[in-house]
Amino acid sequence: MSSYNVRSPRADEFINHEEIFDTLAYAEAHKNDAALARSILEKARANLTPAHDHGTTLTHREASVLLACEDPEVNAEIRQLARDIKQAYYGNRIVLFAPLYLSNYCVNGCLYCPYHAKNRDIPRRKLTQEEIRAEVVALQDMGHKRLAIEAGEDPIHNPLSYILESLETIYGTKHKNGAIRRVNANIAATTEDAYRQLKAAEIGTYILFQETYHRARYEELHPSGPKADYAWHTEAHDRAMAAGIDDVGLGVLFGLEGYAYEFAGLLMHAEHLEAVFGVGPHTISVPRVKPASDIDPDAFDNGIPDEMFEKIIALIRIAVPYTGMIISTRESQAVRAAALQLGVSQISGGSRTSVGGYGEETRPHDTEQFDVSDTRTLDEVIGWLMDEGHLPSFCTACYRAGRTGDRFMEFCKSGQIQDFCQPNALLTLGEYLCDYASPAVAEKGWKMIDTELARVPDDRRRALAADYLARVRTGERDFRF
Incomplete structure (x- = not known):
């Protein structure tokens, strides 16, 4: 019988049936242990401040305990932490x-x-x-x-x-x-x-x-x-x-x-x-x-x-x-x-x-x-996203700039990816608003861009993004950070 080995090239070893059943049994046995669940959540909270070493990833067993947990207060904390971590990494x-x-x-x-x-x-x-x-x-x-x-x-x-x-x-x-x-x-x-x-x-x-x-x-x-x-x-x-x-x-x-x-x-x-x-x-x-x-x-x-x-x-x-x-x-x-x-x-x-x-x-x-x-049409989805407080993005800059694989992960895990993604999202949304949006979505979108542009923390990037957006409105395309 195969044994669990996360580094093995064999499917039956890195996705090991017995390890999964042991994990599910452990999670079932501890599903009402609110103290354990909160200690796991506390470990995960370190991800609210992304770091290069990224040493706080939960294991499949720890996450399975949280999945099995039936405590309403803990489950509410799970939902809130997910929102906060998504914001920390992807805004x-x-x-x-x-x-x-x-x-x-x-x-x-x-x-x-x-x-x-x-x-x-x-x-x-x-x-x-x-x-x-x-x-x-x-x-x-x-x-x-x-x-x-x-x-x-x-x-x-x-x-x-x-x-x-x-x-x-x-x-x-x-x-x-x-x-x-x-x-x-x-x-x-x-x-x-x-x-x-x-x-x-x-x-x-x-x-x-x-x-x-x-x-x-x-x-x-x-x-x-x-x-x-x-x-x-x-x-x-x-x-x-x-x-x-x-x-x-x-x-x-x-x-x-x-x-x-x-x-x-x-x-x-x-x-x-x-x-x-x-x-x-x-x-x-x-x-x-x-x-x-x-x-x-x-x-x-x-x-x-x-x-x-x-x-x-x-x-x-x-x-x-x-x-x-x-x-x-x-x-x-x-x-x-x-x-x-x-x-x-x-x-x-x-x-x-x-x-x-x-x-x-x-x-x-x-x-x-x-x-x-x-x-719904794409334009309807774009308008809805903005109504929900989300910034629609058509950005593909990382892939074309070579920020892929371990290079992307270095930026993402450290939280630096937002330095690129936020202004790039604004530029690609600006392109959409100029070329494809309905009048109502375009009006809503430019207001969102003004608001979001003010939130770009780096003065130089904010000024350069503003310049690029002005040029997008005159017909130029495909600026990126």
Whole structure:
């Protein structure tokens, strides 16, 4: 039987089943120990003052104790600490992105995904390069600067060459003042050589959801296809980082297995990346199972009520304070509003989860991967974020300036990243307001920029940002710190 080893290259050792069960047993035994819970929270409070050594990260076991805790006062303290830590690391900024589905051809048999190979009800579609250009123009005309490309796993229809060509098309498409400045890739686990090619194509973050860390459940849910290999899938982030991809993103699909198990496994994966590469996950996503073609979420008996879902988000923020946290349009406006207060720092806006469709006025549903709960336009989302006190950001400066991987983490963990992110958020919001915003959102946005600009602490940066913003209003673009 494998034993737990956070530095091991083997999935069964760095995500160790027995260690998770021991952790859950410990958490259950101590769930009513308010003194222990408060001592763990006290340890985490050191993250309110980010430091270079970042020596106060909670372990998966400590965080699991907090997850199990039923004391209402402690749970209220958890929520408040999550808010405060998010503010310490990321301020009130919220980064916007959109998914772009390239193809829903897939050879895998995943039981929770409508793209599974046996689904004969869903039309199969793959975008041509001309269609990708049209989609990118439509996304640019909405105001997006950052995309996450998605594609099913199919070596015939979606080979690596297709992904690489699509990346070149996306980066090479310019319309009016629009440009996609960062493309993250959410595609199937692959080889080190393929990851090196993706790195050379200048992807941003490589994102791969584990779906579930419970190996037996994983194998049950993946009866066929390359993705059925648990170890190959779980060890993919190691191969990506070994190949030179600086930033990787984790995530589980909550609802497939018990949430406490998934929570512990997710944190163990973050600990593993930190231990081996010195860089934890750049992002952590928190999707939940949702209805889709040939998929009934009620078939999975591990659904999470909103209150527990919010607590999980809060504890991820506390336990992995440096990570960017992502929530998609799978969730409703109300759930997303709560999540933004508790630690989420990136959201999608105006999203389509179909293959193509951004250029169509009516939202297509026949090729959707999942139902979209938040169907508002990007402009409506921007206005709402500002009403909620958040600063919308389209910033991609760190990636283009080489502040990735351990270099980004050095700035983030020390709290210095705000010196770059705050003025860059203002500049990219200014671009959006000039080029794409409705009059009401533009008026609201420039008032917010004036307020936020006054809060930039460094006199030189504040003056330079003010100069750049004035030049943005006269038509210049792409200033960055």
